[in-house]
Amino acid sequence: MHRFKQFSTLFLACVFCAITVAQTDSTAVSFSNPIDSTTDSVEQIVAIQIPDSKESTRIKISEELNFALYLITNEQYDNASYLLNDLSQLKDDVSQIQADSIHYLSGWLKYFSQDFYGAIDDFSKIESNEKIGTPAKFYESICYVHSNEYDAAKTILQALKxxxxxxxxxxxxxxxxxxxxxxxxxxxxxxxxxxxxxxxxxxxxxxxxxxxxxxxxxxYKRKSPLIAGFLSALFPGLGKLYAGYRGMPFGTMYLTLPLAAVAIEVALIAGILSPPFLVFGSLFGIFYIGNIWGSAVSVYAIEKELYAEIDHNILFDMHIPLRRIFWQ
Amino acid sequence: MICIFPFAGFSGNKSPEFFKADSLQSAGQLELASLEYERICYGTFDNYVRTQALNEKAKCLLLSNKADAAEANMLRVNYFGLSDSLVFESRYRTAYCSYLAKDFEQAVSQCFMIDQFLPIDYQMQSAVLHALALNETREWDKAKLKLSAWAEYSIHNELKRDSVLSEIDAMYDPKQYPKFKDPNRANSLSTFVPGLGQLYSGYIFDAAFTTILMATGLGVAAVGIFVVKYYVTGIVLGYGIYQRFYMAGIKRSEYLANKRTYLSLRKFNDPLIETLTRLSSIE
CATH class of the missing domain: 1.10.10 (Arc Repressor Mutant, subunit A)
Structure with a gap:
């Protein structure tokens, strides 16, 4: 019986050695647990006994990249960012394609969190011209667009083969x-x-x-600031109406016209040189002149608002197909 | 609150893939542990294992003070084919995370699911949390019923039970329920009589101040028209003052009604949280 036990132990040892050799070949070696080092799991024994080869590490990193992709797809962005940050530290052990993949996913995450310069940094590190290179260049260029660096964006797109x-x-x-x-x-x-x-x-x-x-x-034809000012001088609020505003002119009238009425009344009762007229007349004057100036400037303001809205829509329409084509 | 309901004794048997994540969690490396639990979800087809991993991940997120993320994480659980104990653990944890994230409707909803689909033992285990959530949704009568049922079921010592039941009765006296102020009503009152909305919300000085300002506006107009005979100036200045403070008063009355409601709710509910936490430890 004792001899049988010895044989059994020897046999199990041989089987274990065979498994470990097979795992070395197939590179299916797991990382050891850094915290729970006292647990005697088979995985850990294998990890401790057999040093990771470069190839096995690369396979492991590929698995990690699939995991990162799963995290992003499931909107676990914090976890994905943490994992990719960890992976980006493994500089010597990764292949060029893997390094590119890490930068691509990392850049993508930063792009979606609107960290455009961080994303540009990641996308620009991608060296591969294969499958990943083209989308990366498109993403890098749109990051430059969001950063208002149109020349850099165009240079990247024009260099794309x-x-x-x-x-x-x-x-x-x-x-x-x-x-x-x-x-x-x-x-x-x-x-x-x-x-x-x-x-x-x-x-x-x-x-x-x-x-x-x-x-x-x-x-779009920008309205004339001179005409806007002139109309406001004729009747407060008319200049803003001409510029394209609809509610604001009535607010202006509501403020300026009563002041004008007060100034006129004070001038009629107390006289033009009286202190009450100087106060109310000045007050009306300030609002009246300010309104003329405001109407002239409102022409530019409304143009700026229109351009901002169109620019926003253009950026949105640039982004949507980017995701539709390269992130399915 | 994290320390009040620590889920002691909930977790069942775990498969070996949890060793690494659990050890990281024990070592306080919560972000890494959370990632490892997510890795377990990624690597398994077994819904039981996935649910356990999601529960553990929620623990890590709660310990990192990310109640919102923990709630979102727990809402990913698929309840198909799980054991009653794991369904309870998941529902209870979801309710707990929702409560901490101040999503009280979700917390009530999860406790309601426990009541509907799980045995009485589980219903009673979640009763205190259910009552706490019901307090926040202002359903005090339901909370009282829940707690009374819990005391009847869970406290075996007759003396203790009677004492707890009488304490519950005292706590949930309908006469003491806070009376809430309706912001729409405050708005309407202030529209018709400036200052009345503030008075309705219980802010007397605010109401007096608004009334004085309104009176000042009217006074300026009256002085302009009847005393100094500056008709237009009187009307414009008086109306200007009156109109500005009139609109501001309406907005403020709404704000004060909401503020009073919040304060009343906290005044009533905060002592309840303390008492229920103490009662929950009685057996």
Whole structure:
């Protein structure tokens, strides 16, 4: 019986050695637990006895990247960020493609948390020109767009190598055309959209939407600040009505007209040189002149508001297909 | 609050994949532990294991003072095919996280699910938390019924039980229930009689101040019209003062009604939290 036990132990030891050798070959080695080092799990024994080879580490990192992708897909962004930050520390053990993947996911997370410079930093570190390189360049360029660095965004897109008549080429043109609109370079926009084929459903609706923004921008004529000021001088609030505001003119009238009435009454009763008229007349004068100035400036303000709204829509329409194409 | 209901004795048997995450949690590395629990969710097809991992992750998030994230995490639990004990643990923890995240409707809803689908033992274990959540949703009568049922069921010593029941009766005396102020009513009152909305909310000085300002506006107009004979000036200045403070008074009366409601609720509920916490330790 004792001899049988010895044989059994020897046999189990041999089986264990065979498993560990097989695991080394298939590189399915787990990391050891840094905290619970006293637990005698098979995983830990394997991890302790056999040092990780570079290849096994890379397989492990690939698994970690899949896990990071799962975290992002399930909106566990804090966990994903923590994991990717950890992975980015493993500089020597990762392959180039893995390093690129880490930077890509990390950049993507930063882009969605609107840390555009952090995202640019990550996307710019991607060296691969394969599957991951193209989306990374698109994301990097849109980060520059959000940071109002249009030249850098255009440089990245123009340096991108795309097949003729491919989705990437059409999408690059779409992005370049959108940037041209943001820069109010209407000639540049016209020359780019001449090459549109509108055959890619992923962003054809945005292409058409961009043309509406273009029409809005081109057809918009800024009102004259001189006319606005003149109208306000004629009748308080009329200048703002001319500029395009609808509620504000009545507020202006509501404030200025009673002051005018008071000033007139005081002038009629107490005289033009009387102290009450000097007070109320000055008060009315300040509001009256301020209103004229405000009407002239409101022409620029309303233009700025319109441009801000259109720019916001352009940026939104640039972002949506980016996600639709590269993040499914 | 985290220390009040620590879930002692809830967790069942765990598979070996929890060793690493559990040890990280014990070592206080909560972020890493949370990640490892999420890894367990990622790596398993077993809903039982996934639910356990989500529960443990919620613990880590609670310990990191992220009650909102813990609640969102617990709402990911799929209750299909789980044992009663794990369903209870998950529902109870969800209710607890929701309570801490001040999502009281969700907490009540989770406790209601326990009442509907789990045996009486579990219903009684969640009764105190249920009552606390009901207090916050101002359903004191339901909270009282819940606590009375809990005392009848859980406290075996007759003397203690009677004492607890009488304490519950005293706490939930309908005459002591806070009377809430309706902001819409305050608004209407202030619209018709300036200052009345503030008075309705119980802020006498605020009401007096508003009334004085209104009277000042009317006074300026009266002086302008009847005394100095500056008709337009009197009307414009008087109306200007009156109108400004009139609109501001309406807004303020709404704010004060909400403030009074909040203060009344806290004044009534805060002592209840302390008492219920003490009662929950009685067996």
């Amino acid at each position: 795309c097949d003729t008549a491919s989705l990437e080429e059409e999408f690059r043109n779409f992005q370049l055309a959108s940037i041209a609109l943001l820069e109010r370079d209407y000639n540049g926009y016209d020359s780019i959209i001449a090459n549109y084929s509108y055959k890619f459903f992923q962003f054809s609706s945005e292409q058409k939407g961009m043309e509406l923004y273009y029409n809005d921008l081109v057809s």
